[in-house]
Amino acid sequence: MKYKALQTEYGVPTVIIQNSHNRSSGLKFHTGFIRFACANGLILGEGIEEQRIRHSSTWKEKATSFLNNYTLEVERMEEEHQAMKAKRLSRYDMMLLAEKAVGIRYNLEDVLDPLELNLVRRTEDRGSDLYTTYNRLQESLLQGMFQRRVANYDKETNKLEYSPWGKAAKLTATDEIIRVNKELRQLVMEVA
Numbered sequence: 001m002k003y004k005a006l007q008t009e010y011g012v013p014t015v016i017i018q019n020s021h022n023r024s025s026g027l028k029f030h031t032g033f034i035r036f037a038c039a040n041g042l043i044l045g046e047g048i049e050e051q052r053i054r055h056s057s058t059w060k061e062k063a064t065s066f067l068n069n070y071t072l073e074v075e076r077m078e079e080e081h082q083a084m085k086a087k088r089l090s091r092y093d094m095m096l097l098a099e100k101a102v103g104i105r106y107n108l109e110d111v112l113d114p115l116e117l118n119l120v121r122r123t124e125d126r127g128s129d130l131y132t133t134y135n136r137l138q139e140s141l142l143q144g145m146f147q148r149r150v151a152n153y154d155k156e157t158n159k160l161e162y163s164p165w166g167k168a169a170k171l172t173a174t175d176e177i178i179r180v181n182k183e184l185r186q187l188v189m190e191v192a
Contacts, residue, residue, distance in 0.1 A: 013074040015067075018174060029066050030178060031073050033081075084131035084192055094118050094133055097191060101137045102146075104183045105168070112147035112165050116140065134188045141180055144168035 016030040089097070098114040108114065117140040118133060120126050125136050140146055150163040171177050 013070075013077065015070065016174075016178070018178075029063070031070065031077065033077060080189075080192070081131055084134065084188070085129045087130040087192055089128050089130055089133055089191075091128075093191070094128070097133060097187070098137060100187055101141060101184055104180055104187070105141055106148055107151075110148050110151060110162075111168075112149075114146075116146035119145070121145075130188065130192055134184070137188075138181065138184055141184060142171050142177060144170040 011033055014032040016032045018028040018030070095115060095118075098118045099108060101117055102108055102111045102114045117137050119140070120136065121139075125132060127133075144167055146168050147165045148168045149165050152161050152163070153159075154161050171180060
């Protein structure tokens with residue numbers, strides 16, 4: 001099967017593949033998009049964003065079906081990107097979106113300033129459209145580009161104690177990266 005060029009001016013579509021080494025979970029495909037400006041891998045899509053395939057005799061047919069539908073999914077994603085680029089956000093809207101995005105990983109009170117997630121770190125990230133805002137939030141959430149503290153309950157004093165403010169941890173676990181990406185995508189699509 002021939003595929004037309006799927007690269008856009010903003011990046012290139014990709015497929016994130018997960019599989020267990022011991023057959024404890026099925027083969028999973030996630031539709032993704034690598035943005036040229038920062039190489040932050042967005043996990044996108046609705047219809048075939050995640051395709052689970054059990055380890056059975058029909059796995060090859062199901063994987064082939066996913067790949068055949070992939071081109072259609074990428075075209076739909078590009079339409080979503082264009083709609084998101086056309087949607088302008090006020091500073092207030094960006095602030096609300098950042099506060100909600102923080103909640104995907106942490107309690108709001110444990111983050112020093114949610115607006116840190118929306119800081120412009122490179123020229124390509126300037127803009128007030130939904131797509132650019134989404135990219136800034138996504139990179140900050142995954143890379144831990146904001147200050148947070150950790151709450152611990154002290155059983156001896158029966159008090160909640162907090163660590164000093166420090167940089168949030170970068171996400172490295174694939175399952176957690178996928179979860180954060182999907183929840184952020186859902187949050188952003190509610191605004192679109």
